[in-house]
Amino acid sequence: MxxxxxxxxxxxxxxxxxxxxxxxxxxxxxxxxxxxxxxxxxxxxxxxxxxxxxxxxxxxxxxxxxxxxxxxxxxxxxxxxxxxxxxxxxxxxxxxxxxxxxxxxxxxxxxxxxxxxxxxxxxxxxxxxxxxxxxxxxxxxxxxxxxxxxxxxxxxxxxxNPNALGSGGIRAPGEADAEEWIIRRIPNFEAPKLNADSPGWAGQRILLVGAGHSAQTAAMDLEALLARVPSTRVVWAIRSEAPTFGAIENDGLPARASLVAHATRLAGSDSPFDVRLGRSVEALRPSPDGIVATLGTPAGKLEEVTVDWILSLTGxxxxxxxxxxxxxxxxxxxxxxxxxxxxxxxxxxxxxxxxxxxxxxxxxxxxxxxxxxxxxxxxxxxxxxxxxxxxxxxxxxxxxxxxxxxxxxxx
Ligand SMILES: Cc1cc2nc3c(=O)[nH]c(=O)nc-3n(C[C@H](O)[C@H](O)[C@H](O)COP(=O)(O)OP(=O)(O)OC[C@H]3O[C@@H](n4cnc5c(N)ncnc54)[C@H](O)[C@@H]3O)c2cc1C
Structure with a gap:
């Protein structure tokens, strides 16, 4: 000592x-x-x-x-x-x-x-x-x-140290090899490029996974991107069948309350996104057309979505x-x-x-x-x-x- x-x-x-x-x-x-x-x-x-x-x-x-x-x-x-x-x-x-x-x-x-x-x-x-x-x-x-x-x-x-995408909190089969398609931070959708080789976010097909405040923030920004560039496509996969988005009764933080309210609306029936509730990510595989995510449904079935990017905001x-x-x-x-x-x-x-x-x-x-x-x-x-x-x-x-x-x- x-x-x-x-x-x-x-x-x-x-x-x-x-x-x-x-x-x-x-x-x-x-x-x-x-x-x-x-x-x-x-x-x-x-x-x-x-x-x-x-x-x-x-x-x-x-x-x-x-x-x-x-x-x-x-x-x-x-x-x-x-x-x-x-x-x-x-x-x-x-x-x-x-x-x-x-x-x-x-x-x-x-x-x-x-x-x-x-x-x-x-x-x-x-x-x-x-x-x-x-x-x-x-x-x-x-x-x-x-x-x-x-x-x-x-x-x-x-x-x-971001959490994995896969069901149960472990990596989905194929996740480790799909890192180049996965973004694990809240992006600035205003930025012209994702990385040196990418064409940027506008007009891209994006799978958003998660429902916490980070995912809610990204969803809000994606809505603005969609309004600017309507050819952009967003699939929002949420684990819960009835997400509450962490709403707090009489929330003392108005900015947080408004984020939650906005997310609730974006996940509702008038959403500009393709919202999939009760979904888990079961597997990922690259294809000539993009990255294919296999999602598990509440009925125990599997469905596939093919996108350009996966936005993994799972904590x-x-x-x-x-x-x-x-x-x-x-x-x-x-x-x-x-x-x-x-x-x-x-x-x-x-x-x-x-x-x-x-x-x-x-x-x-x-x-x-x-x-x-x-x-x-x-x-x-x-x-x-x-x-x-x-x-x-x-x-x-x-x-x-x-x-x-x-x-x-x-x-
Ligand atoms: C989008 C977002 C919004 C948030 N909004 C709020 C809010 O409104 N109010 C609020 O109070 N909190 C908010 N938080 C939560 C929290 O307060 C912040 O995440 C805050 O940054 C946490 O501070 P920290 O210093 O504990 O950790 P960090 O900010 O994560 O800082 C850790 C630092 O350690 C460095 N580091 C990591 N590993 C190593 C290593 N092995 N060796 C050396 N350096 C390392 C990192 O580079 C980083 O600089 C928010 C978080 C996020 C992500």
Whole structure:
């Protein structure tokens, strides 16, 4: 153990950046590792999307104070920004702060984290694991290397790990070979091209799979594309026969309520799409005419649709391989860390707006000094809001403060 614990923050998304400010404010030595070439890689990927929470909830008090100390003031109030506005007005300025920028390592993918000299099954509950530093296996363009840390905050989110398309959450036969036809992010349909070789979205045949907020957003944008270019064809395959789209009675977030209402209309009888309810993706195969998806119907029959692109918006879950060699107890239902998952499952409200972080203890893992924070901490639970992430950062740093003995070492 070094004189002063060094903190590794994995991921420079909104929550990783908030944690970086907390680390700097607490006088800690810290490093932030980000796989993207810029911070907030995930938020950038859906920069054209308007979020459903207002500025007041999307900028943490810590970010606001840190930016104010350098004479900059992010927007306030009840307007809902786009992802790109959040990046430009908040996350990039935070990353450029003199107390943060020197600690950022962009283009650094954290592959795995282990304990020096200890396997997962050793020193169970003895407290001795905290005497050994964490070893971080990193990959950059220059190759792989190891760095160490005394405390690790895994803020890597979920978006690099999208769920499979196939029925039951496993890949459909043929899915692995069909990746070039599958888009797993909310596209910007205004963009002229999908990729260098593609003709763009206009006039294409698209199979949209999923019914969560991301799929709902894509459906809304596809409706606009269809209005502009009527030759575009959209098949919307939804697993449920009677989707509710996560509607919340008297939703306190008007933008979310209106997204749900819009999606409900788009899946209804007047839809401009070919809506298929109760469908599962059973198989995929390329054909000379495009990619053929075999869909299972509620009656147990199979039907085929041939399209140019499949838009797979079936959710995502954090990458557990990062902490495979650490003592992390995952919930069998959500894949989130157990204590937090149990607290979330027993919470009475499904409305994320009314949620608060259930408390510092729920963020502890059997592995001392290892914390999963941000959207990854929710596993498959989709109700995470940034506001909860800010609270989690408060709580983790209060645990860190409590664990540091007066001499500056971890107790
Ligand atoms: C379309 C959309 C709309 C949303 N709207 C809202 C909203 O209105 N309000 C709200 O509160 N929340 C919203 N969310 C949910 C959530 O708040 C966001 O997903 C938010 O980005 C989560 O922040 P995060 O920091 O936990 O994770 P992320 O934003 O995913 O950041 C994780 C970072 O870690 C990096 N990373 C990943 N793996 C590695 C690795 N192995 N090594 C190094 N770096 C890595 C990523 O590149 C990324 O920069 C929305 C989500 C989506 C997708």
């Amino acid at each position: 070094t004189d002063r614990p060094h903190i590794a923050i994995l991921g420079a998304g909104p929550v990783g950046l908030d944690a970086a400010i907390a680390a700097a404010a607490g006088g800690h030595s810290f490093t932030v590792y980000e796989v993207g070439s810029q911070v907030a890689d995930n938020v950038r990927s859906w920069g054209h999307v308007q979020v459903f929470t207002p500025w007041s909830m999307n900028v943490s008090p810590r970010m606001r104070a840190a930016l104010a100390a350098h004479g900059s003031e992010p927007p306030k109030g009840e307007e809902c920004p786009t992802g790109a506005e959040l990046v430009e007005k908040v996350f990039e300025p935070v990353a450029a702060l003199p107390e943060i920028a020197p600690h950022l390592r962009l283009g650094h993918r954290v592959l795995e984290v282990g304990r020096e000299g200890l396997l997962k099954n050793e020193e169970i509950g003895t407290g001795r694991r905290s005497n050994r530093p964490f070893r971080l296996l990193l990959r950059t363009d220059a190759g792989e290397r190891i760095e160490s840390a005394d405390i690790v905050l895994d803020c890597t989110g979920t978006y690099h 995502s879950v954090g990458d557990a391989r990062i902490y495979r060699q650490l003592q992390v107890h995952e919930c069998y239902a959500t894949s989130g860390p157990m204590n937090l998952a149990a607290a979330l499952l027993s919470a009475s409200s499904a409305d994320c707006l009314t949620q608060v972080s259930p408390g510092a203890d729920t963020l502890k893992n059997p592995e001392p000094g290892f914390f999963i924070v941000g959207s990854k901490s929710y596993g498959r639970n989709t109700t995470f809001l940034l506001r909860v992430g800010w609270e989690q950062v408060d709580q983790v740093f209060s645990l860190i403060r409590d664990a540091i003995a007066p001499a500056g070492t971890l107790s």
